[in-house]
Every structure is written in structure tokens, then in C-alpha cells.
Amino acid sequence: MTTLLFLAGFVLLALGVLVVVGMRLPKTHRAASRIRLPATPERVWEIITDFEGFPRWRPGLAAVDRAPDVDGFPSWDEVCAMGAKVRFRVLEAVPPRRLVTCLAGEHLPLRGVWVYDLQADGDAGTVLTITERDSIFHPAFRFFVRYVLSYHGVMDVFLLALARHLDSPATPEHLSLRVEAPDSGGAEA
Numbered sequence: 001m002t003t004l005l006f007l008a009g010f011v012l013l014a015l016g017v018l019v020v021v022g023m024r025l026p027k028t029h030r031a032a033s034r035i036r037l038p039a040t041p042e043r044v045w046e047i048i049t050d051f052e053g054f055p056r057w058r059p060g061l062a063a064v065d066r067a068p069d070v071d072g073f074p075s076w077d078e079v080c081a082m083g084a085k086v087r088f089r090v091l092e093a094v095p096p097r098r099l100v101t102c103l104a105g106e107h108l109p110l111r112g113v114w115v116y117d118l119q120a121d122g123d124a125g126t127v128l129t130i131t132e133r134d135s136i137f138h139p140a141f142r143f144f145v146r147y148v149l150s151y152h153g154v155m156d157v158f159l160l161a162l163a164r165h166l167d168s169p170a171t172p173e174h175l176s177l178r179v180e181a182p183d184s185g186g187a188e189a
Helices: 002-024 041-048 051-056 139-149 153-165
Strands: 028-037 061-070 073-080 085-094 098-103 110-120 126-136 173-180
Touching (some): 028 153, 041 110, 139 153
Antiparallel strands (some): 028 126, 061 073, 073 085, 085 098, 098 110
């Protein structure tokens, strides 16, 4: 019984430290990563805008359910392997050069925008740069993103999966990271 109480106390203390450290971390960040892909911008555009096709090449994604368009742009729900569902939507699309998407779900621990910039690289290649602007509201999630996942982590998973889908050994390059003051504007497009 004493061991169980000690263990429970330790877990509560660890959670408390996690939340306190998370509260001291800035809520907003901006990070950018890029990758060189062996496909034309048109082909890369086709893949990254085929939202319902994401589960074929993105790890951990069980399904994508199309949702109603918003302001004439697509929206969709991504369902992870554990069953959680998150809504995304397109804010801007300039084929095959620029795509802006955002988290559109309510009651999420974060708000975020991804800007995809595609540039031709020779005759049959593309440099894809993703810039992420996030505001993370929950202190525990800020701790997780900062110390476990990394600010570039989700972009890296996406870019590596895209490269594998194109049979490329390419790896992402981290271009920038800016962690903003707690009172800054947040994740706007």
C-alpha cells in the first residue's frame, strides 16, 4: 500500500512539473522545413491535395472523411489509427505553387496553419517548403511538442512519408524556428 501511495505521489508530482514547465513555454511558434522531391510541382500538388488519398501514404492515419466545403475550399476530417478525429480546411490554393491549410476543429489544444510552397527544381523535381505557425494553448501539450515531438516533428513525418511515397530517400531540412513571446498574435494565415 505504501508503494502504491508513493507511486501515485510521484506520478502527480511529475504531472505537476510537466504542467508548470509547459506554462513557462511560449504559446506560439513558427517553424519551416523543406525537402527536394523527384517529381514535378504538378505531381506533388496532386498528391498533397488528394486529401482522401492521405491514408495510402501517411503513417498513423486510418481514414479521411470529406467534410463540406468552406468558402469554396475543401475541408476534411483526419481519423488517426487510435480513432481521434481532427478537422482541417484549405484557406488558400494557388495550383501548383502554394497551399495554405489550417486546423478547423473546435475545442482543440492548439490552432495551426501550414503553408506549402512548391518550387520547380530542374525539369522534374520540386522543392517543397512547409511553414508551420501554431498556437498551443494547453501547457502539457506545449511541453510534449517542445521536449518530445519537436517543433519540426509533424512536418518531418509528413515530408518523409511523401518522399517514401515518391520512392525517394530524401530527408527534410530544418530552415527556421522562431518561438514567439506568450502575448504574440498566434497562428494566422
